[in-house]
Structures are given as structure tokens and as C-alpha cells.
Amino acid sequence: MSTTTKLSELTGDYVLDTAHTRIGFVARHTMATRVRGQFDEFEGGAYLDGDDPSKSSVRLTIQAKSIQTRNPQRDAQLRSTFLNVDDHPDLTFTSTKVKQTGETSFKVTGDLAVRGVINSVTVNFELSGVENDPQGELRVGFKGSLTINRNHWGVNWNAATTAMVSAKVLLEFDVAAIRQS
Template identity: 35%
Template sequence: MATATKTVWSVDPTHSEIQFKVKHLVISTVTGYFRQFEGTVETEGEDFETAKIQFSADVTSVDTNMEQRDQHLRSADFFDAEKYPKLSFTSTNVTKTGEDTYKILGDLTIKDVTKPVELKAEYGGSMVDFYGNHKAGFELTGKINRKEFGLSWHAVTEAGGIVVADDVKLAINVQVAKPA
């Protein structure tokens, strides 16, 4: 019986985005991005259920469309980018849950804290692009509690309202490419 060959897919940063959303003042949502990141997905052949995922993002690339807030996020109150320049994710298990859906379990490390997280993934399909590169696309979602990762800055307004919620929603659109 022939075994499938190992394939290492690389994240295509020009066709991917790493996004997070957090409630501000409990009345609106602030959206942020990590602009610099890299990752790989290792599969047996093209079977994503066997995937081993490695991912990291440069926390100095955080972008919420407001430089003052971004500087605060890079500070020791949040990511402490000078001391901990990257966040990372390593999968521990991938399970196919439907025709085009997966549950991804893995370890997320932010600062010096590593915790298990669960992501839901929807497979968008695969295709060969104009240049002959084989690509596959996924949309991933999940939620973490920022305080569990040492992002514990807290403030309240004069009226007693919370400035930043604890729950952070993750929305990741990723396109991966396998070597030709």
C-alpha cells in the first residue's frame, strides 16, 4: 500500500489576514489586524485532516487603525512587544466535522503564556492560480479570553463602564500554497 507524501503548504500573506475583534465600552467593536505573520500547514498528500499547523505573528505589526491605541497594545499593559515580539500557534489535533468544516485544537502562546484553544475552520476549496501555484483557502474563527494570556490591562469609565472586554473574537482568512 502506497503512503501519501508529506506536503508543506506555506501561508500566502498577500492573500491572508489575521483579524481580532474586541468590545470597546461594551457598546461598539474595535477591529484589529496583525500585518506581519507566517505559517505552514503540513499534510499527508492533500488531506487537511492530517494537518500539522504552525503559525506566528509579529506583535509589533498590530494595527487597529489608530496609532495611539496600537502603541498601547504593544506596551507592557498588553502584548509587551519589546519582551515578547511574537505570538504563536501550534496545532495539536485537526478533526473533520463536516464536508468542508474542521475543528482545530492547538496551543496559543501570547507573551509567556501558552493555553489550549479551539478554532473552527471552513475549507473554501483549492485551485491552481494563473502562475501554476496550487492554493487552498480557509476561514477560521475562535474566541479567547485576553486575561488568560496576561493581557490584563483594565480600566473603567467614570460611569463605571468597562473600557475593554475580556473576550476577543478571532477571524482568520488564510490562503496556503504548496510547492510546485
């Protein structure tokens, strides 16, 4: 964050800049290697209240079919067997609580829906940047992550999968958002 920018100056409605946002994941495979991937299609936004961050909110919708791991066979299996995109095309997150934990750090708690199952999760976010773009629009950046147990959402296939793919999945967020006029 710019040293001259105050948190209170960031208040407003924001929309995700999907061209500059990455929503990724990392999972251990056969406990020796890591599979990295990302989702390429998503939309979302936030209301930021710089004077009272607890009044802030976040919403995110991810197109499950957009999962990419750079392995077409694995991607097809993730879409069909693991995420069941035909019956559950979206993964969603809707915040229920925002807590400021440091000068530029926040815990965002909310409902994560995957395969029709909703569980509460908390994402640790850090405000990573603030700037005006060449068009004069205010942009903010946040980085965050959390580790989930995919079994809590029924993201599993069979017993062999449990032995080959770790239940723990690291979700990574590198977010850019543009304040709306």
C-alpha cells in the same frame, strides 16, 4: 472548494500567502462599540493530509508589533501595555490535533502562546476554496474563527480596562496557502 477537487488531492506542504491572508480580531470597547484590527506581519504553514486529516498540522508566528487598529495611540498602547512586544515579540500557534467535522470543515486544536503564556484553543475552519494560480501552483483557502478570553493570557492593563474593554476577543482567520513543490 471546486466540485471536481477531492480532499485527497490536497495532500502536501503549504506556506501562507501573506499577501492574501488576513489575521484579524474584534473586541467590544465600552460595551457599545467594537474595535476591529489585524496583524500585518506573520508567517506560517501547514501540512495537509487529505486522506487522513488527523495527520495534518499547522504552525503560525505573528509579529506582535504589527497590530493595527487604525488608531496610532491605541496601537501604541496595545503594543506596549497589553502585548508587551519588547519582552514578547511573537504570538504563536502550533496545532496538536486536527479533526474533520464535515465534508470541508475542521477543528484545529493547538497551543496559542501570547505574552509567554500558553493555552490550548480550538479553531473552527472551513475550506473555502481550491484553485491553481496562473503559475500553476495549487492554492487553498480556509476561513476560521474562535473567541478567546484575553485574561487567560494576561492581556490586561488595569481595573479600568476590565470595565471598558471586553475580555472576550474574536479572532478571525481568512487564510490563503500555496502548496510547495
